[in-house]
Amino acid sequence: MTSNRPPLIRLARHVGHHSRAVRIAAAYSILNKLADLAPPVLIGMAVDTVVERESSLLANMGVVAAETQLIVLAVLTVLVWGTESLFEYLYAKAWRELAQTVQHELRLEAWTHAQSLDLSWHAERARGEAMSILNDDVNQLERFLDGGANDLLQVSTTAITVGTVFFALSPGVAAWSMAPIPFILVGSFWFQSRIAPLYARVRTDVGRMNAILENSLAGQATVRSYTGEAREVARLQAASDRYRTSNTDAIRVSAAFVPIVRMFILVAFTATLLDGGYRTLAGEMAVGTYSLLVFLTQRLLWPLTKLGQTFDLYQRAMASTARILDLLDVEVQLVDGPTTIGRVDGRLAFETVQFHYLGRGPVLAGLDLTIEAGKTVAVVGATGTGKSTLVRLLNRFHDPVRGQITLDGHPLPSLRLEDLRRNMAVVDQQTFLFPGSVYENILYGRPEATRAEVVEAATAAEAHGFISALPAGYDTRIGEDGNNLSGGQRQRLSLARAVLKDAPILVLDEATSAVDNETEAAIQRSLAQISNGRTTLVIAHRLSTVRDADEIVVLAEGRIVERGQHDALLAQEGAYARLWAVQTGMRTGEDNAAPN
16 A cells, blocks of 8 residues: 655654654754854954954954954854864764664564565565665665755755844845745755656666566576576666666756756855945945855855755655555555464364465365364375465465364464464475574574474484584585575475474475485485374375375365375275376376376
């Protein structure tokens, strides 16, 4: 859901708990700018002292001798510069700390929220796009808070302070000096309206480019085996060209701002110089006052040239802020239930469960299946029959369209998600390992476990042998997603992680689909041990891995077409028998299609 409110208003509401820190940082910025505007006043007073001597402003304030006046001005100069430097340090520190804090909080909040969103949300977006929001967009906001906010405050402080002084000293000259400001402000708002959509497009294009890079890096083995390097370069070139074009369009608008502002400033400065000079020559204005106005005109107008850069930074930040807050505004569909549970017995029941993915036909069509606590049930069938969908529904990555799933009699939506998932250990066909050591990857199953328990889990998963043979044993670094290990070794680490979790429900989703026969045999021996006393759901490709299950369920078109034990199903000479015949080479002639 996208909000129609301006991004700055949305951001202010979102980080309102930092309002005190914002006020303090803003106060330091304003005090620094007030101190920065004092030197032109001192210069004017110095000129006044040299020209008027005993008739100067300081003399009228009681400091009569010209030499003493100069000493007083020197002391004031030191104090002013010291004060300016102090507040420059304070505002820089305050804004940077605020920027880092907001950046840190938004990144963590966005990442936490992204992890709570449905898997369908993630499936609709490339990982590079999400990375762009969580990293690049958050950094853009940090850059604005680090410098842009201070620049806007200081320009505003300068305009108000100098304008007040000008109108107090010489309203006529002030009119010339202040004349370009309305035009500059109007031009700035026009500039914002033109450049905002351009930078929104830039952020979108950089997300797409990151997605291509992420995808290509993850698939380097496939890219090289199909000699697709040139095609990947071409894909990146096309995305980078779009990004470059988007940036070029934005640059054309932003680059024109400063030269136009300079022309307005030139007119105002020249008019102030001439009008003030004529008034001084005519005796209508003191020389010191004229010097002060000339210096203040420069202090007022030249900082306006930075508005282009500041607004450029602002628009980049607001485009990024909108993307971050839009992510945070996405509603979580699968929310926690009210019921808290401890360790469950593990009785699972699918009751007339119907399910389909968005834009697709039915995957499950009225499935009824009960898995008693401590039993092992295998689900087999051809591709697309809904086997892996059962795992997603059990983990509440999705909810059924109709029907319900219960755990020990509790409907899954009534349970806290953390409690539900803590009671399940899943070994997926697509093994995911984290960068780090073998030990750290197994420990992920139960972070509070001891090293002895990690070794025990690895032994149960028949992984201890190959781990011990690695260069650093359990402390061996395995590379990105375990690239330094074989497929079978990665799968055994995944199984060890599940064993260490020690959950009462074990779910194996095609856990042996990509391993060799030796590894399959090792995993089979492991499963015979670790499934004892646990409710075990096995989603199987290789039927040899499920022949000892308490019950085998055959799915077809989202429904159960056969169920029973291995020998009984073979005797029926139905769907299971045909799948078994295909895999063992004893074809029945009725169905030669390979199962999933």
